[in-house]
Amino acid sequence: MNDLKARILGLVEKDLTAIEAELEHHLNPHLDLVREVAGHILFSGGKRLRPLLLVLAARLCDYRGDYDKTFSISLEYLHAATLLHDDLIDEAELRRGKPVAHSIWGNATTILVGDFLLARALSIAAGTGNIEIIKVVSGITENMSQGEIHQLSRKGDLSLDETEYREVIWRKTAVLFEGACRSAGLLANADPDRIEALSAYGANLGIAFQMADDLIDYTSDTQVLGKKAGADLREGKLTLPVIAALEAADSHDRKRMAAIIANPDFSLEDFEALKGLLDQYGGLAYTRQKAREHVMLAKKALAEFTPSETTTILNDLADFTLQRRA
Amino acid sequence: MNDLKARILGLVEKDLTAIEAELEHHLNPHLDLVREVAGHILFSGGKRLRPLLLVLAARLCDYRGDYDKTFSISLEYLHAATLLHDDLIDEAELRRGKPVAHSIWGNATTILVGDFLLARALSIAAGTGNIEIIKVVSGITENMSQGEIHQLSRKGDLSLDETEYREVIWRKTAVLFEGACRSAGLLANADPDRIEALSAYGANLGIAFQMADDLIDYTSDTQVLGKKAGADLREGKLTLPVIAALEAADSHDRKRMAAIIANPDFSLEDFEALKGLLDQYGGLAYTRQKAREHVMLAKKALAEFTPSETTTILNDLADFTLQRRA
Numbered sequence: 001m002n003d004l005k006a007r008i009l010g011l012v013e014k015d016l017t018a019i020e021a022e023l024e025h026h027l028n029p030h031l032d033l034v035r036e037v038a039g040h041i042l043f044s045g046g047k048r049l050r051p052l053l054l055v056l057a058a059r060l061c062d063y064r065g066d067y068d069k070t071f072s073i074s075l076e077y078l079h080a081a082t083l084l085h086d087d088l089i090d091e092a093e094l095r096r097g098k099p100v101a102h103s104i105w106g107n108a109t110t111i112l113v114g115d116f117l118l119a120r121a122l123s124i125a126a127g128t129g130n131i132e133i134i135k136v137v138s139g140i141t142e143n144m145s146q147g148e149i150h151q152l153s154r155k156g157d158l159s160l161d162e163t164e165y166r167e168v169i170w171r172k173t174a175v176l177f178e179g180a181c182r183s184a185g186l187l188a189n190a191d192p193d194r195i196e197a198l199s200a201y202g203a204n205l206g207i208a209f210q211m212a213d214d215l216i217d218y219t220s221d222t223q224v225l226g227k228k229a230g231a232d233l234r235e236g237k238l239t240l241p242v243i244a245a246l247e248a249a250d251s252h253d254r255k256r257m258a259a260i261i262a263n264p265d266f267s268l269e270d271f272e273a274l275k276g277l278l279d280q281y282g283g284l285a286y287t288r289q290k291a292r293e294h295v296m297l298a299k300k301a302l303a304e305f306t307p308s309e310t311t312t313i314l315n316d317l318a319d320f321t322l323q324r325r326a
Numbered sequence: 327m328n329d330l331k332a333r334i335l336g337l338v339e340k341d342l343t344a345i346e347a348e349l350e351h352h353l354n355p356h357l358d359l360v361r362e363v364a365g366h367i368l369f370s371g372g373k374r375l376r377p378l379l380l381v382l383a384a385r386l387c388d389y390r391g392d393y394d395k396t397f398s399i400s401l402e403y404l405h406a407a408t409l410l411h412d413d414l415i416d417e418a419e420l421r422r423g424k425p426v427a428h429s430i431w432g433n434a435t436t437i438l439v440g441d442f443l444l445a446r447a448l449s450i451a452a453g454t455g456n457i458e459i460i461k462v463v464s465g466i467t468e469n470m471s472q473g474e475i476h477q478l479s480r481k482g483d484l485s486l487d488e489t490e491y492r493e494v495i496w497r498k499t500a501v502l503f504e505g506a507c508r509s510a511g512l513l514a515n516a517d518p519d520r521i522e523a524l525s526a527y528g529a530n531l532g533i534a535f536q537m538a539d540d541l542i543d544y545t546s547d548t549q550v551l552g553k554k555a556g557a558d559l560r561e562g563k564l565t566l567p568v569i570a571a572l573e574a575a576d577s578h579d580r581k582r583m584a585a586i587i588a589n590p591d592f593s594l595e596d597f598e599a600l601k602g603l604l605d606q607y608g609g610l611a612y613t614r615q616k617a618r619e620h621v622m623l624a625k626k627a628l629a630e631f632t633p634s635e636t637t638t639i640l641n642d643l644a645d646f647t648l649q650r651r652a
Binding site: 029030031033034081082085088089107111112113114115116118119120123126129131134135137138139140141142143144145146148149152153171 | 359360411414433435439440441446449466467469470476479
């Protein structure tokens, strides 16, 4: 574990423990099978980044109530629901080193438990008694499903450019981070300026997080990743490292890359060749640079708040986005 | 069209037109593909029974606002979302005589458009500004997904009894009817007694509706039904006609029925033989009788309200449940 991660974990230990207890406590379905399937994805070593963001953002706005930890888990339920559905859609085999839910319980149960978690998230959000918060939470799911559909509909299409890629990752990933921070501000009844600042922090963090995620698929290996490396490419998902390299490549190398992308059964050799080209044409460096810019924007948004232990943690979380290996 | 249906349609024509306009107006996704897939299921000749119930129940409670028709479509979106997911789960081929969505757009897009519709339903419910209503609507989805999982987990299991069958159909079907009526009462700010009466009407109507639906699978043919007759049996779903007949049958015929149920590739001859046994052992008559009892309970609940054109329509709708052919 690196220093930054250790420092963050030290500072948020109590929060994470409280979030974990709420996650356990509120998963009370009518059927044991639902608990089993939902538990498989919920308690498999997730980082709890989204609930943690909400709790920290509420603290930054001097929230004095006691519903922040409970409410925060609605975001983890939403996240888990999308993981269940996305793993099925992507025909993934592993998630965090474990077999995916649909390989154990089948597609039908997995789809329905995802639906249950989506609904449970909204029920918990309704517990805030705040209509604006509920609109944020239902808006998150509307956007995430559309982001995924958008990505699917452009599978393997080399004409996908950076603008469209940004739109996809904003919807499918950043909206949830943004919504966590925005709804924390709403929960704390914060001033509009502070809510906007928090939202900007969340949105930029989310974009950096997804860009880092897209990098990892080309820079990590299966063991560290807990899922197959090269998964994005195998699914025809063109991400920024590829988009940027395709843009910069000469026509000969562009054709080589296109041929590898077009073949879902590419060999390990092909994959290594592609990684070489992503490096050679600056696709990896460009993505790293863009992620860094969004981390800077996230940290800049925090300048709205007086420095405190909480701003330190949120700044550290932003920096940590760039250090992730899995 | 029979007389009762014609009479109902004559009385609710304006409401149905207004509901249809709202359905069109509020389906405004970011992507054309989402509109296309959602439109395929939403505009394929659905009866709009759930939104209609909500509009009528609100009128019965003297609702004076203008959000009833808009809010009512959230129930049709929920319903459409579950149809998209259920058809995929059941590996259905036809719905209302048309190919199911997943056979046209694939599983991934169908799952995600279902998720989008679930979220859109909650966003529209949030538009009421009423937290209690939002809890009812998110509770509906929690229950429906669990009802479906419950049914799935007992597939082909001959030990399923009437009590458990009732629990399944309450969750998977009646909760939505009950929720439509309850949330209409909440929207109209009605007295608790009236809200409870409306909920009882909805719940009983829903149970009768599902029992009638389960009967139809054994009494109608593919052309009238718009989907394959015998679908429940093929999916291993044991419904009340079968449960009651199994209970009444002698051990020889019970074994015959069990053998047909155990074989998902049963022949048309097998199916006809089973139908004969359901008739002989009173499974069809028993189910019809139970559905009739719930229609009576639904109508009895309406006695809380002064008779009016609206109570007449709601009574007619309850009666019509028993006359459905598809």
